[in-house]
Amino acid sequence: MALCLRRSVADLPGLIGLASRHASFQFHTSTVAPQIPEVPKETVDFGYQSVPRTEKETLVGGVFRSVAPSYDVMNDLMSAGMHRVWKDRLVEKLRPFPGMRHLDVAGGTGDVAFRVLRALREAEAAARPQVPGPGPSRSAPPQKGTVVIADINPAMLLEGRKRAAGEGIDSYDLEWVEASAETLPFPDDSMDSYTISFGIRNVTDRDAALREAKRVLRPGGRFLCLEFSKVVVPGLQQLYDLYSFAVIPQIGRLVANDGASYQYLVESIRMFPDQESWARQLEAAGLVGVEYENLMGGVVAIHSGFKLH
Secondary structure, eight states: OOOOOOOOOTTTTHHHHHHHOOOOOOOOOOOOOOOOOOOOOOEEEEEEEEEHHHHHHHHHHHHHHHHHGHHHHHHHHHHHHHHHHHHHHHHHHHHTTTTTTTEEEEEEOOOHHHHHHHHHHHHHHHHHOOESSSSSSSSOOOOOOEEEEESOOOOHHHHHHHHHHTTTTGGGGEEEEEEEEOOOOSTTTEEEEEEEEEEEEGGGOOOHHHHHHHHHHHEEEEEEEEEEEOOSSHHHHHHHHHIIIIHHHHHHHSSSSSSHHHHHHHHHHHOOOOOOHHHHHHHHHOOEEEEEEEGGGGGGEEEEEEEOO
């Protein structure tokens, strides 16, 4: 059986200190997280609501069409910029290598994919062999890797394309694909690595998404998931709930003119499995070497696994 590595992160006080230096919030409300409801099997959760399985994709699509234009700005505001640290850690764990073909699912605005692409090009430049000869040293071009961005929501992909153009990222370096995590349009064994960041909890059938991830990965390929998880630091949960339910929807209302969508996103975090349960789902899908790393005391976690064959 694959190993679930429990990590509380030895430098947790430093991480929490880093977060506190990025943000200082004052709370003037007693709002706390409501009791999480039971979800009947014939339905699925949409935040704290139970909805027919066939309706969740449409409802989630509406949320992300609404928030797409302000998605990246809201990420900065909601996390006090910490999402950048978390995503950098994800790419650090991924360790892109020359010539790799990488798939970022639910990656519409490109925030993770652009990081992977930069790290990939740096790895390729570092691996470029020097060709001996007279005059200035010449380099043999390495095989260029590819980053594929898949997202079910065209509005999110549109924002990503705009951002890529604004940042001067060559369109030939990226592939943009409108696709569901549950039915990926890629051949078997076609990707060296797969990431999904803050997206898997919005998928209707997570087991189907995991099966698809394993299918498209090549043998030895790596799966990485960055997602909000369950707080493991005593005393932090109450503060986290207060901020989540009292502050985040208000930020959404003021900045994105949509408090309801951010209320859903906060609720969806509470409905997502804890670290150990999610690790077991990865194992059940056939991934091996499953482990996870808690960041910010379990506010988020990075789960990792490999496809053996």
